[in-house]
Amino acid sequence: MSDTENSDKRELLLEIQDLRIEGYADDKWVEIVHGVNLELHRGEILGLIGESGAGKSTIGLAAMGYTRDGCRISGGSIDFEGMDLTTANQDELASLRGAKIAYVAQSAAASFNPAHRLIDQHTEAPVQYRIKKRLESQEDAMELYHRLRLPNPKEIGFRYPHQVSGGQLQRAMTAMAMACRPDLIIFDEPTTALDVTTQIEVLAAIRDIVDQFNTAAIYITHDLAVVAQMADKIKVMLRGEEVEEAETIKMLEDPEEDYTKSLWSVRSYKRRQKYRPQGDAVPVVSVQNIDAAYGDVKVLENVSFDIHAGMTVAVVGESGSGKSTAARCITGLLPPTAGRILFNGEALPSSYKARSRDQLRQAQMIYQMADTALNPKVRISEIIGRPAHFYRGLRGAKLKKRVDELLDLIELEPRDFYNRYPTELSGGQKQRIGIARALAANPSFIICDEVTSALDQLVAEGILKLLDRLQKEFNLAYMFITHDLATVRSIADEVVVMKEGRIVEQGPKDEMFTPPHHPYTDLLLSSVPEMDPEWLTTVLEERGVDNIGEAALKKQ
């Protein structure tokens, strides 16, 4: 982010011309990246954004002369400091990787070898290339840990990956990428798997360190607000092709292409907020003072909230805050150890085994991973048809009619989808099938567990609109579990904020999003990246580097 005005004077570091990459599928090679050009100068940060399947990671890896198994570079050139990586042999490439170009992966937890200490993995490349002696490199690692604001920088490296938190691991991985002081680092969605409060400190740490060492970077993400904080210029990708490229500020304020504009506009989707009915209306679901535990570990404490017909209650919180556990209590999968759950004013048996079929029918679930929530060996007609048969006893022509109706409801053409299998559908279509399956039972209440977090923004928006339409049509009550505050803003009526198994704060959305907040809510809200490129700088100035992320969480 430093002196952009000098950028044309900087030396060209990486030049990709007409890069074409093919992937092997169904016994033939199919082109997945169609002639991409890219230029990167020393110290410059390029943001590469697009939805899944846009080819971002493939291009990022190709910049290291690497392709995943089943992919190959079929054309074009990748020129790094005068060396063409498409024609270089494996030894030349190996000596470049780690030393001159380094990689930071999406999931640090999966990308650190579980069998070795962090610092041993850190020193591997420098020792391998004889850039530094082991001890020297260890000292350097501690220095980098310190600069990345990891706690106990002298000691943390001697731990194993599973002993360190996700946000710390991601910073340790950035430190590892820095070990040989490379000229270029590829960041492949480095904060996507993190909670917002953790993401912000990782972002701040990454930005600082690339700035301090004047390292060039390709920053790959699907999150526009994140890339706005990090990049000097942004390239937008769609299905292996470049849509457009421009300086960050220009790209945010005045994108040229329609596709880019549509990406930007997703964030503006908002549905009108509804309020609780006046008087003493009975809520559809009323959770009253429940505690729950996994074995001896207490995970919920004194949780209470109500959900009224036709309303959406968003339950927000970071991973491990007890959101999904609360849902499991409501469905009866995990009987609470104390408290009770009322359904339309009547107490529900705590275990699903003791509930009547009609009680079970009333509450349905839609899951985060539509991929794993649908049986891949069963046709769509049966996936949707089974609950309709099970709960309502439909069969034969009536059942077929009902399935067609449901497919119509979720905007999928019955004739095309009736006989298909889940694997033949896209992510968004699978999630629609998940919704239809929930609707098939004619429920009055649906739990949506992170239903959009595995989807691209445009697709996610479609799902949110669909859920909204269905809610109006059938007066459904939604419990919307999410960690994404942007989604909450667009669809919730009421918000419940959870932290470590307790409810921190709850209320109507408009009140929740206006100060004064509970300190934790405040931390959550202020940690959500905004499209303003100055956002991170401003937050850091306002809160101070020690008042974000884990440090801030500890203080509470």
Next chain:
Amino acid sequence: MNDVVKIIFKRLGLGLVTLLVISVIIFSAVEMLPGDIAQAVLGQGATKENVAAMREQLGLDRPAVVRYFEWLGNAVTGDFGHSLVSQKQVSSAISERFANTLFLALYAAVIAVPVAILLGVLTALWRNTPFDRVANVATLTSISSPEFFLGYILILFLSVKTGYFPSLAKINAEMGFFEKLERMFLPALTMVLVVVAHMMRMTRSAIINLLASPYIEMARLKGVPGWRIITHHALPNAWAPIINVIALNLAYLVTGVVLVEVVFVFPGIGQMLVDSVTKRDFPVVQACCLIFAATFILLNLAADVGAILTNPRLRHPK
């Protein structure tokens, strides 16, 4: 580390329970063997009175449950009774034979385990190359051939035709260590050929399974050379399945070697078991079976502990 110790003791306890269950099964199985033991020992010509006297002498007239607990009580103290045929103490008769079998198993294992792991690592490193294919075909051929066939082939080529090694593996306590090794080379080699394939293929596939992991890709992107990726990044995480297969094969080396012993006339416990079954020498049969069962249980326990010790999450708790 306390957790690990706790797990080990828990497994050990479970192992003892398993052994107890097996002792019941063994005892009832021997009870159910057709024919009368006293009759078998005395032969066809024995009079009814003789048989009855024999039964009384052996205690066979008492109920099975009483005899079971008596046998079990003695077995716990290491006393397996007397052989019905030779009248010798079962424990002393078995111990020499069992020591021989263990020695042969150890001999084979010392060769087979390193060779199998090395081959596994190399075939994983050079996967889908001619080396990989040849190694796979060769080990599969050796595992698919019956042991006695392998044994005779080895005798034919390494003993009869060339005279490199003795074809009979008769050993006794007076022989020196190296003389024993030489005599036992062919049976050991036969067993090596039988067990290597299984362990090698598990090593290979456990490593290859891991090659798609993000941390392996990370190592590649750090410029780590191919051999180091296999030995340093993949192998340490692949131990659990490999150790399990090694344990199974070691157990096989101890308990499944009857045919090899017969082919090479090796004085091991397997032959003794077969002899005792034909002679209805039930104290010996029961003792042998119990020892085999204990071997299996102990080796599986060792595998579990090994798998735990190679898992960093359990070795270094949070």
